[in-house]
Amino acid sequence: MTDGNHDFEAVSGQVKWFDPAKGFGFVVPDGGGPDILLHANVLRNFGQSSVADGARMSLTVQETPRGIQAVEVLKIEPPRDDGGPALAEFVDPETDPALADVPFEPARVKWFDKSKGFGFANVFRRPEDVFIHIEVLRRSGLADLQPGEAVALRVVEGHRGRMAAQVAAWDKVLKTEED
Incomplete structure (x- = not known):
């Protein structure tokens, strides 16, 4: 080319x-x-x-x-599963087909600390924060998030509240939904 x-x-x-x-x-x-x-x-x-x-x-x-x-x-x-210990509450999109029925929700990253291995985002029009674990981020093909970054989250209820099961760039989800 x-x-x-x-x-x-x-x-x-x-x-x-x-x-x-x-x-x-x-x-x-x-x-x-x-x-x-x-x-x-x-x-x-x-x-x-x-x-x-x-x-x-x-x-x-x-x-x-x-x-x-x-x-x-x-x-x-995203990288293949490395065989390491799984996050106990993690829902894997490849092994749990029901996750595909969970809609992506628009969110903004509140903060994410790669060294701590987690962070939080605010879903638009929802008062509670959504927990984002580094393993979920990695399995979604991402390495880090920046404060204020627009993302799309598939959110599930965990033992301690709402948590991200999948993270995607917001404009990627929009393009997919428009196709």
Whole structure:
């Protein structure tokens, strides 16, 4: 693929790491070769502010004098279950088909502390906070959330109140519902 001045190539790979604070990360291409630089702006154009380590991605890339760089994110798949201990109250969208019937609710991130492994969001027009666990975030394909960030949550009742079972970028949910 080309735009007249640049040659673009579609590739798939796995996120090696992504640091939202630094504004970039790297993807290891499936076909081998050098790591692909993934800049935060390219990820934001896809509607996400972060991506989980180990997530699978389809990208359009170009070669630059500084190496291979992503120019567009085409698809992101959350990382596979790593076999670690499961969150006791976690509802997995892949193993619990009833979760697909739970509608996404628009919310804003109140705060999220990656080092503590959790945070909270406010669902629009609801007084109570919604708990977000880092494992739910990771299984949703995200690595971090920023205060004020617009998200869509599938919320379930947990032992201690409302908790997110799935997190998505709000504009991604809107695009899916419009299709």
